Amino acid sequence: MNATPAPEASGTDAPHGPLAVEQAVVPRQHTGPYDPLPTPGPAAPAGHAAPSSGAPEDHLDDPDPRRAADLAATENLLRCWVRERNLPAPASATLRVPLDASGTALQVPVIHWSLTGWHRFGAPALEGLPATAPPVDAVTVAALLGRETGRSEGTELVGRVADSVLRTAEFITARRRRPNPGPESDLFLTAEQSLLLGHPLHPTPKSREGLSETETHRYSPELHGSFPLHWAAVDRAVLVTDSAWTEQGRPVSAEQLSTGLAEGLAIPPGTVPLPLHPWQARELLHRPAVASLLDAGLLHDLGAHGAPWHPTSSVRTVHRPGSRAMLKLSLGVRITNSRRENLRKELHRGVEVHRLLRTGLVDQWQAAHPGFDIVRDPAWLAVDTQDGAPVPGLDVMIRHNPFGAADDxxxxxxxxxxxxxxxxxxxxxxxxxxxxxxxxxxxxxxxxxxxxxxxxxxxxxxxxxxxxxxxxxxxxxxxxxxxxxxxxxxxxxxxxxxxxxxxxxxxxxxxxxxxxxxxxxxxxxxxxxxxxxxxxxxxxxxxxxxxxxxxxxxxxxxxxxxxxxxxxxxxxxxxxxxxxxxxxxxxxxAATLRCKANLLTRVHGLDELVGPVDTQSVYVTITNPLRS
Missing domain, CATH: 1.10.510.40 (Transferase(Phosphotransferase); domain 1)
Known part of the structure; x- marks a missing residue:
């Protein structure tokens, strides 16, 4: 069912709309469900740059995409460091970041100091060097901050920052050449492929270990990549599935869904087609459990088939405009902090939540909030060994596609x-x-x-x-x-x-x-x-x-x-x-809040999809900006 926009309340474009506020600092008389926003109190903290219409040129617009990408990465690292060390606002327009382990400090120009952590910084310099010295690049900042943590894994951070910078530069270069490479006929896909810089508070938002240059072009949403799926045929003796998918009130099995997506593909008798990410299919051939299934004739490699699918912002979830389903594929590439392979418990979880909502909970929920829902993951296919053990990475989650081409x-x-x-x-x-x-x-x-x-x-x-x-x-x-x-x-x-x-x-x-x-x-x-x-x-x-x-x-x-x-x-x-x-x-x-520390999580070498939920990431204590 498409997410058709609800009729808009009358007057939403008029100056006196239901939630209208005449000015951010001097609210108008207000008749909506909220009281007017209060006028702020004293001036912003030292270092805060208030919004202005005559904003200076932004280094993200540097003509050299590599410099733009490097400065974006440097800002990310510094934002992470400020948050994870809970550093206060500087008293001037320069932030001093002590580097005790290296016997120096970074002098960082503050362009905008954010109360919520989205600071803007200029190119940092090492303290004590002449003004003519070049600014410190992202890789050097990563090495210096990694050293401050006292962990040997900081060297791994340096490599991933370099990888992220190179990929970001490539994305900026390509998008500048063709800001709109094709007709924006699918608004959802257009949005999903627009995250060029990634998470502003992650040290390596575009690091993707394991992808070659050719694969990067083919599999990256930022480059508008697309590809046909790679297909395997799985003997029913080792196939594991679950489905709560229904159409017009009738149950639809995961096998039926997968077979429908593989229209025109010839498969051996007694098998079921299984879609795979092409990179993952190549990687799986080197795993003993998969090789054993191939040798036993329980798994068949069928190759590429069908029309192209498009990677979304997660890289591994793929979308095809007009299809009733999206596919969440396993992909053993390390993206940000984790190798993105489905865990069996997560496959179960998607179907379970769909069944939970259908107990009447979703009716109750949408009676209160008709504009909100969960994008459902109601079916999956996976493979076990002949001994009944899960084969990691050989699976797919089949997700509802509730969005039509016109749904924004x-x-x-x-x-x-x-x-x-x-x-x-x-x-x-x-x-x-x-x-x-x-x-x-x-x-x-x-x-x-x-x-x-x-x-x-x-x-x-x-x-x-x-x-x-x-x-x-x-x-x-x-x-x-x-x-x-x-x-x-x-x-x-x-x-x-x-x-x-x-x-x-x-x-x-x-x-x-x-x-x-x-x-x-x-x-x-x-x-x-x-x-x-x-x-x-x-x-x-x-x-x-x-x-x-x-x-x-x-x-x-x-x-x-x-x-x-x-x-x-x-x-x-x-x-x-x-x-x-x-x-x-x-x-x-709360005077303080617990906050995920992406830089420290990366420095500690944690994979956020592995282990108990309470130890998958590093959390730190920060000042609550709602109280400060």
């Missing part, structure tokens, strides 16, 4: 990502573009439109996620790449979707009532998590990464004053305490 569904990470646009000389984000257009259309200040857009986002996207936690005890790992906002034709938030069969936390304290909803829940999916860990992760993913990250994007891109949006977020959280989730109280009352 964009993940928040893509919405805030700077990128070149046709006819423009500077990189800017989709968020900046739509807010600017709304301001021009309504004749209102950009800051006022930004505030209204943000309040609508909280209501349409964040409130439903809090409802699910409060009502059912299910917290979503709703970071910016997993959270999609549905936009009206004018660009206002009108709904949302969550995606990711990995990212569910069933609260241990709610086990009994979840068992009543779906007997046996969590038995094989390993989804129940202690409330302590759930609270920590929920606060990070939804609170810090998603909402505070969005506030940071508004501020860093000169669209709004972060203090105003923080005040709006506090106001929203006050109204959301009635939903029953503990998160609003936590965000409002």
């Amino acid at each position: 569904a964009v993940c928040v990470a893509a919405l805030t990502a700077p990128r070149p646009w046709p006819g423009a000389t500077r990189m800017r984000s989709r968020l900046a573009d739509l807010v600017t257009r709304l301001a021009a259309r309504t004749g209102r200040p950009t800051a006022a439109v930004s505030a209204e857009w943000f309040l609508r986002y909280l209501d349409q996207v964040v409130r439903p996620v809090l409802w699910l936690d409060g009502t059912a005890g299910v917290a979503l790992e709703a970071h910016q790449q997993n959270t999609l906002v549905l936009l009206s034709p004018e660009g206002w938030p009108i709904g949302g979707r969550y995606r990711d069969n990995q990212g569910y936390y069933f609260r241990e304290s709610r086990r009994e009532e979840l068992e009543k909803r779906l007997p046996g829940i969590g038995g094989v999916s390993d989804t129940f998590v202690s409330d302590r860990v759930t609270d920590e992760r929920f606060a990070y993913y939804l609170g810090i990464n998603n909402v505070l990250g969005l506030i940071g994007a508004f501020g860093a891109q000169g669209l709004a004053d972060e203090r105003v949006l923080l005040a709006g977020f506090r106001q929203f959280l006050g109204s959301a305490t009635a939903l029953g989730s503990p998160l609003p109280h936590r965000l409002l009352e």
